[in-house]
Amino acid sequence: MKYGFDNEKYLKIQSEHIKERIATFGDKLYMEFGGKLFDDFHASRVLPGFEPDSKLKMLMQLKDDAEIIIVISAVDIEKNKVRSDLGITYDVDVLRLRDEFLDRGLSVNSVVVTHYNGQASADAYRKRLENMGIKVYYHHTIEGYPHNVALIDSDEGFGKNDYVETTKPLVVVTAPGPGSGKMAVCLSQLYQENKRGVKAGYAKFETFPIWNLPLTHPVNLAYEAATADLEDVNMIDPFHLEAYGETAVNYNRDVEIFPVMNTLFDDIYGDTPYKSPTDMGVNMAGYCISDDEVCREASKQEIIRRYYTALCNFADGKATESEVNKIALLMKKAKITTADRKTTVAARERLEKSHYATAAIELEDGTILTAETSPLLGPSAALLLNALKHIAGIAHNVKLIPQTMIEPIQKTKVTYLHGHNPRLHTDEVLVAISMMSLIDENCKLALDQLPKLEGAQVHSTVMLSEVDRKTFKKLGIGLTCDPVKKLKNLQK
Numbered sequence: 001m002k003y004g005f006d007n008e009k010y011l012k013i014q015s016e017h018i019k020e021r022i023a024t025f026g027d028k029l030y031m032e033f034g035g036k037l038f039d040d041f042h043a044s045r046v047l048p049g050f051e052p053d054s055k056l057k058m059l060m061q062l063k064d065d066a067e068i069i070i071v072i073s074a075v076d077i078e079k080n081k082v083r084s085d086l087g088i089t090y091d092v093d094v095l096r097l098r099d100e101f102l103d104r105g106l107s108v109n110s111v112v113v114t115h116y117n118g119q120a121s122a123d124a125y126r127k128r129l130e131n132m133g134i135k136v137y138y139h140h141t142i143e144g145y146p147h148n149v150a151l152i153d154s155d156e157g158f159g160k161n162d163y164v165e166t167t168k169p170l171v172v173v174t175a176p177g178p179g180s181g182k183m184a185v186c187l188s189q190l191y192q193e194n195k196r197g198v199k200a201g202y203a204k205f206e207t208f209p210i211w212n213l214p215l216t217h218p219v220n221l222a223y224e225a226a227t228a229d230l231e232d233v234n235m236i237d238p239f240h241l242e243a244y245g246e247t248a249v250n251y252n253r254d255v256e257i258f259p260v261m262n263t264l265f266d267d268i269y270g271d272t273p274y275k276s277p278t279d280m281g282v283n284m285a286g287y288c289i290s291d292d293e294v295c296r297e298a299s300k301q302e303i304i305r306r307y308y309t310a311l312c313n314f315a316d317g318k319a320t321e322s323e324v325n326k327i328a329l330l331m332k333k334a335k336i337t338t339a340d341r342k343t344t345v346a347a348r349e350r351l352e353k354s355h356y357a358t359a360a361i362e363l364e365d366g367t368i369l370t371a372e373t374s375p376l377l378g379p380s381a382a383l384l385l386n387a388l389k390h391i392a393g394i395a396h397n398v399k400l401i402p403q404t405m406i407e408p409i410q411k412t413k414v415t416y417l418h419g420h421n422p423r424l425h426t427d428e429v430l431v432a433i434s435m436m437s438l439i440d441e442n443c444k445l446a447l448d449q450l451p452k453l454e455g456a457q458v459h460s461t462v463m464l465s466e467v468d469r470k471t472f473k474k475l476g477i478g479l480t481c482d483p484v485k486k487l488k489n490l491q492k
Contacts, residue, residue, distance in 0.1 A: 001364065001455055004294030005049035005285075014284045015058045018205065021282050022062075022170060024273065025201030028193065030186040031282075033059075033174040034206025038100065041085050043207050045478075046222045046299040047285065055205070059172065060104065066170040067107040070094050071180045073115045074122035083176055084309070087470065091125055093176040098134070109166055110135035114181030117141045137162035139181065139188055146184075146257045153263050158191035179230045183257060187264060194268045201273070202261070204254070204280045209234045211248045211278050212286040218299035220249055221330050225306040228323040240276035248278040300334050301457075301478075304341045307331060308480035312463055315483040341480065343459035346370050351461045359383040359460040361477075363391065364452065376406050378423040380460060380468045385429060387453060388446040400443050401432045426471040453477055462486065 022029050035043065038053040051057075059066060076090045083093050094111060101108050111129055113122050116138040126136045139161040142152055151157045164185075171189070173182045186202050193200040208223035220234050237250040239258055254277040261280065265272035274280050289295055307327045313319035331337065338344050346360035350370045359379040360370045369390055371382035385400055394400075409432070410422040424432070430450075436443035454476030463481045464472075472479040 001048060002291070002294045003049035004289060004291035004298065005047040006288045006290045007049050007051050007054060010050070010285060010288040011054060011057060013287065014054075014282070015061055017282050017284050018058065018062070018203075021203045022065075026199035028166070028169055028171065028198060028200040030171045030173060030189055030200060030202050032182045032186050032202070032204045032206070033172055034178070034182070034204065035208065036177075037097070037172075037174050039085070040207070042222075042226055042302070043285075046219050046302050047289070047295055048298050049290070050285075055207075056104070059106070062170060063104075063106050065168055066172055067109045067166060067168040068101055068172045068174060069109050069112055069164060069166075069185065070097055071112045071114055071173060071175040071182050071185050072125075073180045074113050074117065074119045075115050076177075076180065077113070077125050078119050078121045081177070085473075087473070090176040090180075097174070097176065107168065109171070110137060110164055112137045112139055112162075112164060112181075112185050114139045114184060115141050137164050139185060146253075146260050149260055149263050152187075152260055153191065153267065158188040159195075161188045161192070163192040163196075164189060178227055178232070183253075187257075187260060190264050190268060194264075199268070202280065203282055205282050207283060207285050209249045209251055210286040211237070211250060211281060211283060213249060213289075215249050216333055218296045218303065218334050221334050222299040222302045222306070223251075225303045225327045225330050228306070228310060228326045229319065231322075231326075237276050237278045240278045243275035248276070250277050254280070300336050300340065303327065303330055303334055304336060304338060304344075305478060305480050307338070308459075308482075311483040312481055315463065315485065341457070341459060342368060343457050344480065347459045347461050357460070357462040359458060361387050362457045363387065364455055373423065376403065376410070376423060377429070378421075378425060378464075378468070379462070380458070380464055380472070381424050381426050381429040383458065384426050385433075385446075387456070388433075388449050391449040391452050392442075392445045394442050394446060398442060400440070400446055401429065401436060405432060405436070425465060425467045427467055430471070450475065 033055060038056040040052045043050045044052045072090055072094050081090045083090060098108050111134055113126060113136060116122055129136050142157050145152055173185050175182050190200050190202055209220040213220055215234055215236060224232060224234055233252045234249055235252055235255060237248045237255060240246060240248040258277045261274065262272045310319050310324045310327050314321060314324050343360040343362050346368045347358045347370060350358040350372060354372045357373045357379045358370060360368060361383050362368050367390065369386045371379050371386050373379050374382060389396060389398065406424060409424060409428060413419040414422050433443045433447050437447050457478045458472060460481045462484050469479060
């Protein structure tokens with residue numbers, strides 16, 4: 001793996017910068033943590049070398065003075081919104097995040113349900129959390145937010161929200177994903193604290209977009225692709241340009257909310273400490289890119305992966321056509337096509353020759369292997385076997401799993417479990433190899449190569465089953481699929 005990001009430098013200068021910001025304010029600082037505090041796999045993909053738990057490592061240095069508020073939108077609860085990288089709903093992830101923080105000795109204050117408008121699902125969720133001993137607060141939908149500043153900054157706006165009682169000087173506000181309402185929670189708390197005579201400040205710690213990279217840099221375009229469902233748009237910060245004559249990149253929601261920030265700070269301090277939404281941030285990631293070309297290429301590949309994900313979600317009715325079109329436009333801005341994904345080209349070339357569902361994998365050393373559907377194995381299962389044999393140095397014609405072992409599994413799947421697809425999935429192949437490894441040295445050798453698949457890239461010419469998708473995810477393999485559910489001459 002080629003690295004383009006200096007993580008050690010990042011931890012050092014980012015921690016220092018956050019401490020400086022904390023010292024700027026008096027009694028309390030609300031710090032919005034955008035993105036993910038840990039498991040930030042998007043950042044690690046587009047900035048190779050970035051560790052997924054970097055933000056958490058920095059927070060651990062401040063844990064004695066910090067407490068955490070976890071935010072979830074009532075809209076996301078009602079929609080059962082899923083965190084795509086983990087395959088779990090946001091409401092479940094809130095509990096996972098809380099457990100992770102507590103396990104690390106961090107203080108978790110409460111959960112705030114935002115965009116509340118009387119949703120029954122939100123009420124049920126609140127009751128569930130309270131039965132677990134978790135404090136829950138409601139923050140309401142405010143008509144005209146964020147433009148109706150007069151209403152927002154009043155007792156009928158932020159004043160109607162529940163006040164979250166906090167005790168530590170640093171309050172970290174985080175969420176399972178974007179669009180949860182973290183900034184609004186911070187602003188509401190500033191309003192409420194001011195009413196109580198507490199001098200509180202606000203800062204934003206968000207990795208993307210990276211403010212000191214160009215607007216059309218692939219790293220920033222990849223962020224737009226990742227948030228296509230939110231209709232976020234990267235833009236030049238007009239307030240920063242006016243105040244300093246310097247170009248900085250921000251995104252539309254921060255730019256839209258900045259007048260509200262100015263009004264609130266004017267009420268609290270009689271002045272505002274920030275001249276632009278970019279000023280509110282503490283992001284040092286742009287200073288830690290050690291190889292720009294590596295990060296550019298990694299980001300381009302991420303955009304292509306996001307495009308395929310949107311296509312497949314659209315085919316399943318889980319995404320809108322506008323999401324697909326937006327990412328397609330981002331690809332044009334980045335001057336890339338699906339042909340820039342090597343596994344896509346390889347899989348389709350084999351499809352043209354065989355007319356069967358195919359898959360291709362690119363290994364860490366650049367080797368590309370392909371496989372196709374057979375009566376015994378699906379394309380992804382066959383590809384996995386091919387990859388393990390290649391890495392282990394086992395001849396391609398060696399059969400790791402004898403047909404006599406596969407056929408009884410197929411009979412069970414179809415006859416007793418009433419399945420329609422007799423072919424083995426990736427997880428079933430791995431179980432079979434595991435059993436065979438007790439008596440076959442080749443199988444044991446192949447099984448030992450599994451960790452070496454992390455970071456590999458796969459493309460399939462048909463949409464894979466949920467089982468196969470989860471197996472690749474657990475192995476750390478980047479997967480894309482054509483939005484095709486079934487080829488005419490094949491069973492699924």
